[in-house]
Amino acid sequence: MTGFDPAAFLPDDLLDRIRERAPIHDRDNTFPEADLADLREAGYLSILVPTELGGAGLGLAEASVLQQRLAGAAPATALAVNMHLVWTGVAKVLTDRGDESLRFVQVGAVAGEVFAFGISEAGNDLVLFGSGTDAAPTAEGGYAFTGTKIFTSLSPVWTQLGLHGLDTTSPDGPKVVYAFVPRGEEAAGRVVSRDDWDTLGMRGTQSRTTELRGAIAPADRIARRLDPGPNPDPLVFGIFSVFEILIASVYTGIARRALDLAVEAAGARTSKKSGKPYSQDPDIRWRIADMALAYDAMVPQLDALARDVDRMADHGPRWFSLLAGLKHRAVVAAKSVVDDAVLVAGGSSYFSRSELSRLSRDVVAGLFHPSDPESAHSTVAAAWLGPLAE
Structure with missing residues (x-):
């Protein structure tokens, strides 16, 4: 990612606007039309499309970083856009491997189509x-x-x-x-x-x-x-790999935002007992350190697997267990981080007006995306122990 600047694609002022709208769409149960319009104007819908077709020519590793950044501002917007990026990402996976069958997806994304x-x-x-x-x-x-x-x-x-x-x-x-x-x-x-x-x-x-x-x-x-059933076709690999990595990216972005809010809350709250800010309380410091340990582990994992997809690394039959495990760990870690952030922030986070209140509800959705916990464990068990006996 030499020379890659996430702020060039998602500048702070754009993220600020998106962040301001997020609680409104949550409260009113509406689609963020203005977010999509802003992202389309910024060329975000075609970040994974090759430059020769009019896109930004980014790889999956860069898209992962951007989705983490977008999720920190508005998880629902990031998750919605994720589904469009999945198809443009699959098209990239195929194109990189000499398969132009989804070229129309790339051309359509540049033209403003939403997949x-x-x-x-x-x-x-x-x-x-x-x-x-x-x-x-x-x-x-x-x-x-x-x-x-x-x-x-x-x-x-x-x-x-x-x-x-x-x-x-x-x-x-x-x-x-x-x-x-x-x-x-x-x-x-x-x-x-x-x-x-x-x-x-x-x-x-x-x-x-x-x-x-x-x-x-x-x-x-x-x-x-x-043919029905497990299939080595590059399209199946493309869907599974891009979906799992970008889903994990969204929830990792939620974890980072929750961590930032917890740090902010620890500095703003003062203990009546000691007269010191909670950032000086040993228990709070331990909790935030635990959150940071969980978050810091996810970012390099995401980067490594996304780069492996971009570079066409060969993990053979382990690919699916690696990808399923990545998504599972990201969601479990994100939920844990958000839960701890709520505890650090205190009772104010229980009010619906709190951003942490919204994050605590948004992060639960991660449990339901494929691979769910049962599927992830089954996939990883098969990779290490072999398939179940007939």
Whole structure:
């Protein structure tokens, strides 16, 4: 990252505006339209697109740093934008490996398209390796998708929905089909976004449920047809690696903000017993040191794995356990740091007007993103102990 300046992409004045809006969107349960507009104008939607196509040409390691920085200002905005960056990141992973099949994603991002991530389905613990959504071939070579996707961030604003479904009718089926459904007049009635996002935290993401009623992905937007189950295809690796790293980045950014707020609170609060600021209290100092120890461990891990993806390092079958473990540790560490920050700040953090109150609700969402704790432990156990016996 020689010469990389995060402030050049996310200047302080932009982050200040985004931070000021965050509590409003949390309170009103609204999407941060102005944040997206500012980020689009700053070229943020195309940071992972090559310079020759009009993007910033950054790598995943730089994007991780930026997402940490953005999450420190507004976690929900960062998490929402994350889903767009996942697809542009997957396109980069493929392009770096000589595969131009998602070039249209890169071109679209530069043109202002917003890509949403339509993979999650209720009860589908297969995630990338299967789908409860039906993918029916069309006469024109595309696919019609029918099913329900959950946690579709960017629901009010996306223009392209990257998704998957299962083709069970083709002669070579079943196949898991990855494709992109455009939003427009032709999608009216075929793509329905429920207004059902009323959650504990991360309210600004507006990750609503999406009903697909024969939603059409044209032939030129079919990215892959893969056999169900674990698959070494670069698209699967791209989705898993970019998703896990950028998700971990958001929650690491939350941890850093909570740590900063705890340090600020320790300096501002005074003990009635000693007359000294809490920053001089041994117990408070131990707690903040413990928070810093947890946070400091995450940043180099993120950087190392993101750089390995950028450099096309070969971790072989260990890749998935390394990535799942990274995301799991980041979320667990972030939640612990936020919990300790609340204790350092005291009872004022229990009021809804407190930023720490919001962070304590936002950080909980990390538990539900793939890989969840059960999946992460299963993946890591298999890497070290081998698969379960039949």
